[in-house]
Amino acid sequence: MTGSTHGAAPRRLPLHLPLALGMLFCAMPSAHGDEVPLLRQGLWEYQRTTGTQKFVATECIDPSEDLRRQHAALERMGCKVAPVQHEGTTYTYSAECALKLPSGVVAFSMSSVLTAESETAYRVENRMTNQGGTSDEIITGQRVADCAG
DSSP states (O other), X not given: OOOOOTTOOOBOOOTHHHHHHHHHTTOOOOSSGGXXXXXXXXXXXXXXEETTEEEEEEEEEOHHHHHHHHHHHHHHTTOEEOOOEEETTEEEEEEEXXXXXXXXXXXXXXXXXXXXXXXXXXXXXXXXXXXXXXXEEEEEEEEEEOOOO
């Protein structure tokens, strides 16, 4: 007979999950236009720094639309997403999540501050907190070209 996870205390977030959720949480705007920075579609280069690790990726994307999809994904996961705080070129997002995994419930909170430097560059500072502690990351995005047609 296996044990039940009902009423179990929240567990530490698995090591691989913060990386995936961090990318998902890159920014969490709602569908309202003024809560998403206007960023030009094209070929974007992203640099993600977590601790001493740095990752670089290039993608042909519409960043504004991608941000809307990320927000919707968090809501589908059951996260409680707070209203966006928007002042000038700064957008602040936060969410409280409790995911039911086969190993039990994983609870965590996330917050992001996105600064739109222009329609072709932005910077996001993410913080994720759970029972295992706090992790920070910085993501910068820069449009580098039009997409190959």
